[in-house]
Structures are given as structure tokens and as C-alpha cells.
Amino acid sequence: MATIGAVPIDLARGRGGGGPAPTRIVVAYGFWIFILSDMVMFSALFAAYAVLSGNTAGGPTGAELFDLRNVFIETMCLLLSSYTAGLGALSAERRQPGRFLIFAGLTFVLGAAFLFIEITEFAGMVRQGAGPSRSAFLSAFFTLVGTHGAHVAMGLLWLIYLVAQVIVKGLRPAVLRRLLCFSLFWHALDIVWVGVFTLVYLMGVQ
Amino acid sequence: MDRDDLPFYADRTPGVEEHEPTANVLSYTVGFALAVLATIASFVVAETDLLWPPGIAVGLVVLAIAQIGVHLVFFLHLGSGPESTNNILALTFGVLIVFLVIAGSLWIIANLDANMMPMPVH
Numbered sequence: 001m002a003t004i005g006a007v008p009i010d011l012a013r014g015r016g017g018g019g020p021a022p023t024r025i026v027v028a029y030g031f032w033i034f035i036l037s038d039m040v041m042f043s044a045l046f047a048a049y050a051v052l053s054g055n056t057a058g059g060p061t062g063a064e065l066f067d068l069r070n071v072f073i074e075t076m077c078l079l080l081s082s083y084t085a086g087l088g089a090l091s092a093e094r095r096q097p098g099r100f101l102i103f104a105g106l107t108f109v110l111g112a113a114f115l116f117i118e119i120t121e122f123a124g125m126v127r128q129g130a131g132p133s134r135s136a137f138l139s140a141f142f143t144l145v146g147t148h149g150a151h152v153a154m155g156l157l158w159l160i161y162l163v164a165q166v167i168v169k170g171l172r173p174a175v176l177r178r179l180l181c182f183s184l185f186w187h188a189l190d191i192v193w194v195g196v197f198t199l200v201y202l203m204g205v206q
Numbered sequence: 207m208d209r210d211d212l213p214f215y216a217d218r219t220p221g222v223e224e225h226e227p228t229a230n231v232l233s234y235t236v237g238f239a240l241a242v243l244a245t246i247a248s249f250v251v252a253e254t255d256l257l258w259p260p261g262i263a264v265g266l267v268v269l270a271i272a273q274i275g276v277h278l279v280f281f282l283h284l285g286s287g288p289e290s291t292n293n294i295l296a297l298t299f300g301v302l303i304v305f306l307v308i309a310g311s312l313w314i315i316a317n318l319d320a321n322m323m324p325m326p327v328h
Contacts, residue, residue, distance in 0.1 A: 025289055032293050036300035043304040047311035068253065075245055083238040086281055090229060187281040191274050197245075198270040202252035203263055 024177050031181040035188045038151075042192050045147055046199060049140040053204065057135035062204030065130055067121070071201045074117045075193065078152075081110030082190040089183040095171050104163050107186070111156050118149050141200065148196055151189050158182055229283055237280020244273035 020026075053062070088103030122142070125131065132142035162182055165175050248269045251257050257265045278284045284294055 021289075029292055029296075033296055036296055039300055040303050040307065043307040044311075047308045050308065050312055051315045068249065072245075072249055076242075079238070079241055079245065082241075082277075082281060083234060086229070086234040086237075087231065090231065090234065184282065187277060190281070191277050194270050194273050194277070198248060198266050202248055202266050205252065206262060 024173075024180060027177045028180055028184065031184055035184060038188070039192070042144075042147070042195070045140075045144040046195060049144045049200065052136040052140040053200075055136040057137075059135040059138065060128075060130050062137070062141075062200070063206075065125060066201050066205055068201060068205060070117055070121060071197055074114050075197050077110045077114040077117070078190055078193050081107045081114065082187055084110065085183050085186045089179055092166070092171055092176055092179050097166060097171055100166060100171070101163065104159060104166075108156060108159050108163075111152055111159070111186075115149060115152050115156070118145070118152075122146070145196060145200065148189065148192055151192075155182070155186055155189060158185070233280055237276055240276045240280070241273055244269050244276065248273075 021029075084103045084106040088100050088107060091097075091099035091103060122145075125138075130138055132139050159182065162175070162178055165178065169175050248266055251262060251265045251269065278297075284290050284297065
């Protein structure tokens, strides 16, 4: 068999051999580029937070505001929902709609629990006068964590839409590709959250 | 005709065999277990004196990078396969930009801060 380096030419699509890549590879690649551009946007918010986190203008600091127990529960919800989203994507690929719907439901409930805890935390902070207008630190905090929360909320709406598509249209290739994009998006949000809980919460209470 | 209404086989490039799922329940479970371990380790490091206190920030960054690696390999399936080549190249470029934005901002602002005239305390 002909090879490019050590790779058989049939498998070397990414390097120009073996003809065009299958649609799902192309779609996943395009969506991956979108995710990376989203990461670049988050990096600007992380940089702003890192620069401004000390500027509390006499207001409360992270150590006074953050409750690590809550953050741990939030983190576990999101991580578990990433896991169930992965298992859901797997059941969809194996054409098991029943299992897919169970895992999609679990993903939705865990994502919603994450969002609920976050909104409760935000509301509590605003109530004690630590809203986004209090200091540069809090503006940066609400922008960074709020943008991540908005992504999670959009992901939940997207998941409802996809479940409706699976129910109406079934697990056909076009729907499977959309599910693939959704699971990429959901896992990427978890990666951003790793940055948030490390930089904002765990380093913020030191 | 809507793309969705095309028959199943129209989705595939001629000559390309049916896609074999590369992931399985085991790989997701291993990834999940590793991510949970890294998360718990992060919280333990942050809340105890297990690490030398000035080194806690470095320890947290190392754990975060390890966990991001676990997510990329076990959840996003970035591997050594030929289908991952383009995705990894794009990721490398993304990481470069993210690094430039974060490290560059911190560097420039720290420099500006050090050169500021002292301001009266309110």
C-alpha cells in the first residue's frame, strides 16, 4: 500500500492524500475553529481579570466573597454533565435513541443545576452590594464568569433544540453531525471552567 | 431538496468506509475519573498547607493544565490519528494566541503599573 511517511495514503486525508475528507470530519474541523476563536475571546477576559483582580477599590475581595464549597459542587455538576454528554454522543453514534435521550436529559439537568448555583451566587453578591459596578475586580469577575454562564445557557437551549430534532427526524447523519458539534461545544465549556475555578476562585481565596 | 432529506449513504464520500467510533464508554470513564482526581487535588491544594504556600499558585496551574490535557484527549478525542492532525495544528495556533494575549497583557500592564507616578490614597 502506498504511504505518506508511515501513514497509509488512504488514511492520510488531512495531508492531501486519499481524496476529500468525509463530511463529519470537515464539519467537526470547522466547528473546532469556531471553538478556538471563542477561546481567544475568553483569553482576553481572563487577561482582564488577571490584571484587575487586585483593584477592589476598597470593596470586598475574592477571599471574602467566594464560597469554595459551592464552587466545588458547580465544578462537579459541569464535569458530570460533560461525562453524560460524551456518553450521549456515543449512544447517538451507535444509533441508540433511548439511551441518547436519557443521557441528554441528565446533561440538561446537570447543566441547569450548574447555572442555578451560579445565578444564586451572583444574586447573593449583588444583594450584599458587591455587584459588577462596585470595583474593577468585580466588573472583570462578572464579565468573565457571566460570559461562561451565558455560554452554558445557550448550550442548554441548543440541547433542547437538538433533542427535538432527534425525536422528530431521528438519528440521521445530519443530526449526528449537529450532535457532534454540540458535544465539542459542551466539552470546551468545561475546559474554560477549569481555567475559571483555578484562576478566579482557588487563586482568589489565597 | 433539504440536505437532511438525502439518503443516508449520500452523506459519505464514495469509497470511504463507514465511520468507526473511536471513543467508547471506557475512555470517557477513564477521562472522567482523571478529571475528578485533578479537580479534588486542586481544591485540596488550595485549601490546605499541603504545598509550600508560595508554591500553591504554581501547583494549581500545573493541575489545571493537566486537567485540560485530560479533557482534550479523553473528551475531545485529540489523538495521534491522522484525522486529528489538522485539529491539533489549529489548537497549537489557538494556544499561541491565548498565550500571547494573557502573558502579553500581564507583562505590559505590570510594566505600566511599575512606571506610574505614585497616586494619593483616598
